[in-house]
Amino acid sequence: MREAPPPVGVPLPAAPGISRIVAPNPGPMTGHGTNCWLVAHAGGTAIIDPGSDDPAHLHAIRTAARGPITHVLLTHTHRDHLSGARPLAASAGAPVCGFRNSASPSFTPDMALDDGARLAGLTALHTPGHATDHLCFAAPGGIVFTGDHVMGWSTTMVxxxxxxxxxxxxxGLARLRALAPSLLLPAHGPAITRPDSCLRGLIAHRLAREARIRAALGPEAAPLAELMRRVYRAIPPALRRAAELNLLAHLEKLQQDGQAVHGHDGWRIAPAPPGAPDHTPPA
Structure with a gap:
């Protein structure tokens, strides 16, 4: 699900009381830029993921806010979400709110959030995977701000x-599905208007990727570079490091599941338990 480049610095309505301003930080991992979400509530406006610290961007957020900015919320502490948080909060006199255990050694939230915390009409949902401190925020009416956990334009780097x-x-994907949301608003890319279809597709994609990685393993250990060659047919140079990290994360899960073994010379398929049928493909 892709969209034409949206205007930068312009509030784009998404639902009643909710709009986004796209930050001027486009790139291979951010798409057209980070979506800064403005969420109106009884006390003013909560800001989710200011993104860039560009002065014009922060000015556009302050101008578009309905009433005072009461909270600056972070889905997680990756730079493309965190950069504008402190300067925006300082100018608005609002706290920066994030998960209680920050993944960034240089950042501690002013207001530490636990799973289930409620503020500004939103409920925080701890959804680690992409980052240990990742939060989604559920709003009334089945709307969920998904940060980088769910995006429609690209799969998430884990x-x-x-x-x-x-x-x-x-x-985390299963948890979001169980909420039966009506609308997903990600940190990059357009709104997701068919949440269940998207979530089912993302789960299927991950499981298919896992199956492909498992099939790439053999009885002889292979280094990561060789597994990259087997699993990814072609990868743009700008995305290669992200693909390597994804591959490692999947290999770790296979190891946890008892399906892969890691040694000094690389990764191999785990031996079948005694008495189990041998499904190793022929050489």
Missing amino acids: PPAPDGSVRQFLD
Whole structure:
């Protein structure tokens, strides 16, 4: 699901009381830029993921806010979400709110949020996987702000431990499905108007990727570079590092599931338990 480049610095309505301003930070991992979400509530406006610290961008947010900016919320502390938080909060006199255990050693939230915390009409949902401190925010009417956990324009990069986890990422997708949301508003790309179809597709994609990686493993250990060659037919240079991290994260899950073994010379398929049928493909 892609969209034409949206205007930068212009409030774009998404639902009653909710609009986005796209930050001027486009790139291979951010698409057209980070969506800064403005959420009106009884006390003013909550801001989710200011993104860039560009002065014109922050001015556009302040101008578009309905009433005072009461909270600056972070889905997680990756730079393309965090950069504008402190300067915007300082200018508005509002707290920066994020998960209680920050993944960034240089950042501590003013207001630490636990899973289930409620503020500004929103409920925080801890959804690690892409980042250990990742939060989604559920709003009334089945609307969920999904940060980088769910995006329609691209699959999410899931890094290996200690920064990420494929198992936790899949658990988070299942949790969001169980909410039966009506609208997903991601941190990059357009609104997702068919949430269940999107979530089912993302889960299927991850499981298919896992199956492909498992099929690439053999009884002889292979280094990561060789597995990259087997799993990814072609990858743009700008995305290669992200693909390597994704591959490692999936290999870690296979190891946790007892299906892969890692040694000094690389990764191999785990031996079948005694008495189990041998499904190893012929050489």
